[in-house]
Every structure is written in C-alpha cells, then in structure tokens.
Amino acid sequence: MVYTPIADSDDPHALHDPQSFISKYVWSQDHKVIAIQYALTALSVGLLALVLSGMMRLQLAFPESFTFINPSNYLQFVTMHGMIMVIYLLTALFLGGFGNYLIPLMCGTRDMVFPYLNMLSYWVYLLSVLILLASFFVPGGATGAGWTLYPPQAIMPGTPGADYGILLMLISLGVFIIAFTMGGLNYVTTVLQARCKGMSMMRMPLTVWGIFTATILGLLAFPALLVSAIMMTLDKTLGTSFFMPAVLSMGADAGYTGGSPILFQHLFWFFGHPEVYIVALPAFGMVSDVLSVHARKAIFGYRMMVWAIVAIGALSFVVWAHHMYVSGMNPYFGFFFATTTLIIAIPTAIKVYNWVLTLWRGNIRFTVPMLFAIGFIFTFTHGGLTGLFLGNVTVDLPLSDTYFVVGHFHMVMGVSPVLVLFAAIYHWFPKVTGRLLNTTMGKWHFWLTFLGTYSIYLPMHYLGFLGVPRRYFANGTSDFMPDSVQTINISITVAALIVAVVQLLFLFNLFWSLKHGEKAGSNPWEAASLEWQTPDTPPKHGNWGAELPVCHRWAYDYSVPGHATDFIPQNEPHNGEDSLEEMSAHPEEDH
Amino acid sequence: MSMPTPEQAILKSGSEGAVADWASDRETFHVPWGKAMMWIFLLSDTFIFSCFLIGYMTVRISTPVPWPIPSEVFALTIAGNSIPLVLIAIMTFILITSSGTMAMAVNFAYRGDRKKVVWLMAATALLGASFVGMQAFEWTKLIVEEGVRPWSNPMGAAQFGAAFFMITGFHGLHVTAGVIYLSIVARKVHRGDYEKKGYAIVEIAGLYWHFVDLVWVFIFAFFYLW
Ligand code: HEM
Ligand SMILES: [Cu+2]
Secondary structure, eight states: OOOOOOTTOSOGGGGOOOOSHIIIIISOOOHHHHHHHHHHHHHHHHHHHHHHHHHHHHHHHSTTSOTTOOHHHHHHHHHHHHHIIIIIIIIIIIIIIIIHHHHHHHHTOSSOSOHHHHHHHHHHHHHHHHHHHHTTTSTTOSOOSOTTOOTTGGGSTTSTTTTTHHHHHHHHHHHHHHHHHHHHHHHHHHHHHOOOBTOOGGGSOHHHHHHHHHHHHHHHHHHHHHHHHHHHHHHHHTOOOSSOOSOEETTEEOSOOSOOHHHHHHHHHHHHHHHHHHHHHHHHHHHHHHHHHHTTSOOTTHHHHHHHHHHHHHHGGGOGGGGOGGGTOOHHHHHHHHHHHHHHHHHHHHHHHHHHHHHTTOOOOOOHHHHHHHHHHHHHHHHHHHHHHHHSHHHHHHHTTBHHHHHHHIIIIIIHHHHHHHHHHHHHHHHHHSBOOOHHHHHHHHHHHHHHHHHHHHHHHHHHHHTOBSSOSOOOOOSSSOTHHHHHHHHHHHHHHHHHHHHHHHHHHHHHHHHHSOBOOSOTTOOOSGGGGOSSSSOOTTSSTTSOOBOOSOTTOBSOTTOSSSBOOTTSOOOSOOOHHHHHHOTTSOO | OOOOOHHHHHTOOHHHHHHHHHTOSSOSSSSOHHHHHHHHHHHHHHHHHHHHHHHHHHHHHHOSSOOOOHHHHTEEEETTEEEETHHHHHHHHHHHHHHHHHHHHHHHHHHTOHHHHHHHHHHHHHHHHHHHHHHHHHHHIIIIISOOOSSOOTTSOHHHHHHHHHHHHHHHHHHHHHHHHHHHHHHHHHHTTTTTTOSHHHHHHHHHHHHHHHHHHHHIIIIIIO
C-alpha cells in the first residue's frame, strides 16, 4: 500500500507538496480537495434527483398533460430520485464531503491517515455514479423497482428496467460500497488514532462525533446491502433462487423455486434503517455546532449529546423491521420492533430539547446558517413526531404505502438533513473559499425553501389519511379520494417547482460568491473550534503550517464569564479563567 | 478551576475511568494506524460473512425441496471406500496449519529475523494457494461429476448449489487476495523495505489471514456439518 504517515507528522514537508495542476486538483491526495470533489459530484447528481422529483410532481398535478411521462418513466423517476437522494447525494456529501473536509481540520491533523486510499475512495465513488447514470441509457432504461428494490418484482418482466437497469443499479451500489469502505475506514481511524495533542474524544466537536458514529454505522450496515445486491444479481443472471419463490410470470413458470422474498426485506432494512441515521447523525452533529456558534453559547449538555449520538447509533440496528409491519410477520416481532422504535425516540428527543435549550437565552445571531439550523429543528421535530405514529403497528398498517409515509420520511430524512447541509455550506464556505456567501440571496433561499417544504409535505400527510397511495402514476377516480385531492396535488406541485427554482438561486450564489463574495478572513463567525484557527484560509496543504496545533479546551467556550472576547479558541491555553467544559462535565458541582 | 490533563483523567476509577481511558488525546488504541484500520475492516467483513451465512440458513429453511446431505455430497471415493468430508477435512487442516506458520512469521518479525519471516510467510501463502487449488478441485468435481449448478442440482434443493458456490466462492476470493497480499509483504520484507518503519505490517497481514481462517471454520460448521 502506498502510504506516508503524515497525518500527525510534525514536519509539513513529509507531505510531498504536489507540483502540477493534475496532482494538485485531479489526482489529489489532499483531504480538502477530495472533499470538494466529493461535494461537487454529489451536488450534481442531487440536482438530477431534484429534476426527477419535479417531473413526478408535474405528472401528479397535471396527469395526461405530458406525453414524455408514461407509467414506466414515472416509476423510474421515483426509484432513481429516491436512491440518488439517499445514497449518492446525502451519504456521499455528508461523509465523503464534510467528513473529509472537517475531520482532519477539527481533530488537528494534517490529513487522513491513508491519503492514497482516500483518493481512491473518491474515484471509485465517481465510477459508481457513472454506472448509475449509465442505467438511464441501456435498453429498457433505469430500474423502476422503487428505491427499496423489492424482489420478486424488481427482476421480473413488467417492471421497468428489469433486464439491465436493475443490474446496473446493483453493480453501482456494490461499487459505491467499496468506495464508502475505503473512505470510511480512513475517517474512523483518523478520528480514533491521529488527533492532535490535547484533543481527547470528549473534546471533539459534535460534528466529528456525528460523522464518526455515522461512518461506523455505514461500515456495519452496508455489508447487508452488499450481500443482498450480490444475491439479487445472482438471481437475475444465474437464475438462483435466493429471493425468488416459485412464481408465474406472464402465465409461464419463471423457473424459480423456494427462495425467500422476506429475506431480502430483512437484509435491505438491516441496512436501510441505519442508513437513515447515516445521514441523520452527521446532520445532528453539524447542526449542534452551527447552533452553538451562532447563539454564542456552549452546546447544552455536551456529554448527553455525545451519548445520545452513540445510543441512537447502537439502537438503530435493532429497529429495522418497523419497515416490514405489512409483510405478514409474527405479531410478537411487531411488538418487539415497535418497542425498540419508541425507545430510540428517547435519545432523539433529548437531542431536540438540548438544541432548543442551547438557543435559550443565547445571544442569537440570525445569520443564514443559523436560520437553516433553526429551520431544521422545526422540520426534524415534525418528521420525528409522525415517526412515532408509524412506529406503532396498528397505526402503521393503514398508513403504510400512502402519502403519509412520503410526507413523514421527506420531513425527517429528506428535508431535515438537506437543511443542515445548507446550514453547513453557508457556515463552512468561508473556510473552504475565503469568501462569505451572499446573505441576501441566502435569506431568500432559506425562507422560500423552508416555507416551500412545509407547503409540499404537510398536505401530503393529509393525503395519506385519505388513503392516497404512494408510487402511483395517476390516481384516477375512486370512491375514497375526493376531488380536493387533485387540487392539493396541484398546490404541492406549484410549491415544489418554486422550491426547485430557488435551489438555482443557491447554485448561482455559490458561483457568484466565489468571485464577488465578501472577504471572510480566517474566522468570520468567531468560532472556537479548531478548523477556524488554521494559519491560512483556505487552509494550505498540510493544514497547520510548521507546527501542529495543541488543543487546550473543548470546542464550546463561548461567552465565558470574565473573558475579553465572547469565544476562546480551542488552541488557546488556560489563563485561570473558568472553562465551561469543566462545568458541563460536572454540573452538580457548584461553580 | 483548572482542567485535569488527560494523564490525570486516566487515573479516575470505575466507568468514568474507562471512558477517560478510551478518550485520551491523540490515540484511542495504542496500536499503529494500519492495525487499527485492519481491525475495523475485519469487523465490517464479519458483517458481510454473517449476512451470507444468515441468508444461506434462511433459504435452507424456506425451500420446500429437501436439502442434500452434505456428508454424502462431499465424500471422496478412495480405494473403493466412500469417505465423507475427507477433502474438506484436509482443506481445513491446511488452512489451520497456515495460521500456525503465519503466527510464527509474526513472532520472528518482531525479533527481526527477516529470513525466517520470509520463509514462513511464503509457506503460509503456499498453504493458502493449495487450499484454493483443492477448492477448485472440489468445485470441478461437483460441477462436472455431480451436475451441481447454481440454479439446480440433482440431489435436492436448488439453493444448495447457489449458497455453496456463492459462499465458498466469496471466501475463496478472500483467500486468494490473502495469498497475493502475503506474497507482496513477504517480498518487501525480503528487500528490507520495513527496516525503518518496523514490522507491524506482518502482524497486520497476519490479522487478515487469521480472520479468513476463522471465517472458514464457521463456513465449515454451518455448511458441511449441518
Ligand atoms: C423538493 C424536494 C423533493 C421533492 C419535490 C420530492 C418529491 C418526491 C416525490 C413526488 C416522490 C414520489 C412519491 C410517489 O410517487 O410515491 C418522492 C419519493 C422519494 N423521495 Fe423525494 N422529493 C424531494 C426531496 C427528497 C430528498 C431530499 C430526499 C432524501 C432523502 C428524498 C427521498 C425520497 C425517497 C427515498 C423517495 C421514495 C422513492 C420510492 O418510493 O422508491 N426526496 N419524492
Ligand atoms: Cu426505520
């Protein structure tokens, strides 16, 4: 393996500074460049997923108006939209993008522990994206099996893309998992083994905790997806019967016998539920830091927050079958999984309380990242509450596969992490580029997105109560759907299109501010954590100049009584002033 | 009040001490990076093999067709007698022996006896290669003589062949990768590439190798003995 142990080297020249443009920006082993590569790729496919959602919404609002959307296309759009958003956008952007950028800077290292492997991770990710995109162009097109890819239908004739689309999807997922593993091993090892002097685990910013725990979840959950992808590929290509029972297809025996479709569901959701937290935990961590910085207050209950992240991560492996209440499983199973699901709500609720208490009597600066962070608290609370409904077997049964579910998961794992992503981009953009994003455009972006998502997803809950099914190309006429369903669908679509257009404003802001944004200086938000204390902004190769930083305190010393400024950087030695860190560790002692 | 240094924190007792211990600055485990990373990777790989084995057990239960009897399928006729599981017994023995030679290689690596390390690693790789060779022989016999296919077989449930080829194939790939990995490391040890960096790499390769052996024990128990 090509590897130079540079992450905690005191000598920055151990790095072999890259010389040419190619080695600096293309085949780069610098975690910051890799992070940007990951982020730009993820945002590009994310844009595609957004366009797909717009087409679905057009179809739902104005059925029979668009000749280029037929039932097969619709299913392909649903599937590709869901899969891209969850895996290729959110997972890649949170871990490959922000994980790569922030872990070394926040832990005080010069790079990831294995930079070469890190570089490979990005290129393999790009390959998985290309394979995924290729599936649009093969005969039969992309798969339309739904992002859950349930067999038997995923590989049976009649489902769009059942010939080649599904295969490319499975291969692309396998390649993605390889990429993720190469990156993930790096993130975990760097956090565990290469922190700078004084940076104990309990001094790491919550961002690092969230990304770290999420990466461990990924390393343990993706195996289940990999194995199910391999088995389904064999079922499709070699005619094995892992997931395929004896079925008739188009009146003829399909040649399968004795497999278990439920096995796939178990494997898929053993991956699928932790996946929700793979995108949620980094968001939890990042939003904690953004709230704390812009409220000029220590995060409330730091230790509780850390343990809540760890507890949620652990519990997320024992709740998966709440996605399978309608699969006909044993009622005792349902009871078990409903119980664990409700238990996971406890650490989650603790986090929400602590975010709110962080704001309480804070010296809040309503910057754009702060707006997005506060918006997240709203959407996440709403999504979480509807999750309590769906976690109960009897309530879930009638709501399953309706728009209530679509409303729920978009609130909790669609909109909420995306709002945090926006918060994070506005917050860390100055570190990455040296310039601030434009605030006016940012505020428009926030308000239209935030109000827009509510106008999109709140009505969906109501549609779900009426029984409007998800993944339907058109609703037609039926006894249980009043005419108002169509009116609501139109208003949702209008909101969705507005939200989509606003994202173009955001993209414009990104490019515009790169050139014309206000110069940020090294620490525009007056933040305490280590990434804002780099000698150069944007940080140079090796991050820390001649000497590695030394960490003297936690990342949350804001508004410390008796101190001249309202924040104390993590690398500033103690001068006899109180540290909030000690108070938070032992709140029972009187200070 | 001043902060306890991480060193002081370690002195705390009980569960708080355990937390402080793990959370000390710089590194959590006092091992080289590569070793920590290998452990984490193996943990992840454990989940892969567990999923394979659980999948196999599930389809074995779900199929309505009777499961072939492994001790009969995996018998070899030697000198006119059919001996159950004999090839597998030899393969297992070989793989476990190779763990022994690998452990000795690690030992000599830390003593700095490069020559012995190279020989023992080469022996390990050779044993591994012969394991893969025997596996190829077993596959050929099943496919050519017994007519077992991934999608069907004359002896009973179709999932028998499917699970067999998939799981032993995936494990065989691990062994093959291990043989290549060991050969590369052995070559570099021979060249003296690690004189400066130290010989942790031999132990790291060893970890991987022992893991692949351990997985085989489970496959052996669940597939051949059940
Ligand atoms: C403006 C933003 C978005 C809009 C308008 C939108 C719209 C939609 C629509 C119309 C569907 C199909 C519903 C159906 O026919 O069953 C859908 C499905 C889905 N969306 Fe979104 N979505 C958006 C953002 C997101 C984001 C950020 C995520 C990230 C998690 C996401 C994840 C999914 C998933 C997982 C599905 C399910 C796919 C399936 O049923 O297989 N969406 N979305
Ligand atoms: Cu779930």
